[in-house]
Amino acid sequence: MSRFQPALVATAILAAATAARPGPAAELDAIRQRGELVWAADQEGGGPHVFPDPADGGRIIGFEVEFAELLAAELGVKPRFQQGQWDRLPLLLDQVADCVINGLELTPERQRDYRCSRPYFGYALQMVGRRGAPPAALADLAEPGPHGPWRIGVLTGSAAEIEMQARAARAAAAIEVIGYDGTLDSLEQVQAGVLDAAVLDDCIFAFYADRFAALRAVDRPFAGGLYTVLTSRRTPQLAAAVDEAIGRLIADGRLKRLYDRWELAGRQQMLMLRDTAEIPAARQRTLGELVRQTLPLLASSAGMTILLSCASFPLAIAIGLAVAIGRLHGPAWLRPPLTGYVEVLRGTPLMLQLYAIFFLLPKIGLALPALAAAILGLALNYSAYESEIYRAGLKAVPLGQFEAALSLGLTKWQALRHVLVPQAVRIVMPPVTSDFIALFKDTSVCSAITVIELTKRYSVLALSTGRIVELAVVTALLYLCMSWPLSLLSRWFESRLDRPTGAMP
């Protein structure tokens, strides 16, 4: 259950290891020999870029799919699609992909860390709100909305996030920016009334506007930029070939015709792409600067990790204990539903449960803030595990204890409260403590519903700064500072239980 944080750290270490030798990203000759250009994108990112064909879910379509086909053909090879999570696509360059083609905006940081091709598409940002609800214009965001700060959803790691974070920094009280892993998630949340507005690339809203009939474009598009094909710095020949290929696709009109087919205003695109100015690369920060700038953010996200764990686990124990007692001592009609509760929650992924609470409950009018949804989701999921532990613990208390309590005139519930449960709690202390450590690490899943805890903060910072390894070390140290005391606590519990305290022979 705790695979998320180690997986990310492992990715970082792997990236560091592969940096020393020629990575899987192939240079042009190797690609031609192989006959395939591996391009990475996230089909969850949605249309019109790259998305599953509604008529055939196993096939992906989108304007970038066709662009990749044109590009590969120009290099004399076939394209092969590689799926990845959008905000981590650049990491794949050192792993399995030759290039990334997925609406990646041209930024000074990317110029510094990767090789960015000449732009192949121009976008603008569009704010989207509910029909008839504020905000009515971008200017409204300067002052707080009717219910406090405007809640604005963006795609994590996107130019929209950077732009809205910058606006939030200028008007701190007025805007709260919330990052999502999928583009459509934020639109869903606006429609459900959880968010006041979303900000995304104009072509995405144009593509999905019909599906979200209750939503409308607020104000004109603003703060545009350009998409680039990302390649590794270690494959300069590939980068040059990509640049030349894009130049040919622009010059001979094939790119314009592609965009027109997708109703992406081919002529305007060509006017934008014809002469694009160079964007200078950002300066590399020193290690000291890096730590100084990122540590406060990482530390505050560690606080979120602690908050999530400490708020959800007592709840999980309370629910779990109640379920265990209900299954062992409750009325017969209650037992099958409680068994079902445990099996469903143990048998489905935590991520799915968080999605259900955060994205589905608003559809029936039960919108929970992300933090509350995260705490509830963790508590419910872990309550299933805790209930099994407590069930075993209650069964481990000798029957004679129950009979002795009953023969003193205690009711069943009094016997549970005063005699059985206190003993079961002692018996299950070691497994419960180790579950707490597991939950502590599982909090990283909550980033899927916009709660930014330590792992997510690391991921965002590592990608925006390009300092994957250094930040992984800092993050791992922060985790250790938190989990080490927990391990000590659990060992202390175990040593306490080794002492004989029972009257039973």
Place this chain on the structure above:
Amino acid sequence: MIEVESLTKHRGAKTVLDRVSLRGAEGGVTALVGPSGGGKSTLLRCLNGLESFEAGTIDIAGHRLVAGPHGGLPLDHLRRDVGMVFQQFNLFPHLSVIDNVTLAPRAVLKLPAEEARSRAVGLLDRVGLASFAAARPGTLSGGQQQRVAIARALAMRPRVMLFDEPTSALDPSMTAEVLDVIVDLARAGQTMVVVTHDHSFAKRAATWVVELAAGRVVRQGTADELLHERRGSGGQEAAIA
């Protein structure tokens, strides 16, 4: 005080109690004797509703138990008046000695903490364990634990006390300290039913002896009528006359 009428209990196809009838007078000590598996402990556990039965009735301490799963009444009310001491003591290991004794008076009778405590101290003094009030049960010897268990049951001031082989789990060296406590109780007029293999104890304390075998009452009478020692005195190998 105690009246058992045609009590019958089955366990699967086996009849473990077969039309058992017996009487126990107020202030009397009834000893249940007989071979292992004869139904003594099962009969005792029926008396406070730990076991249900299929036919017959039990009148005890002013309560009537009838056949069926719940004996026809809220059992916790009956058990306030009928205390029980187990072979294996069953002290609550997570509570101190004094808390073992005060738990039921506080939780069931809702006695104020001070009153429950002074009652418990008096009882621990009576069983000779006043100085162990703060100890954990696990640190006590078997004989001491059983005396705490007796004090715990007495704290509810039950009208009837049930003892289920109270010394069988003890080293011979510890049985005397427990039996002395029970004999003192008997002399003080506590109504009780005792399952025992110890005929010398039965002779010493019992006002009425009931011998059970294969689920039936084989005979009953006073200790003098029923019991005589076969070899020497005080042995546990005594036979029924």
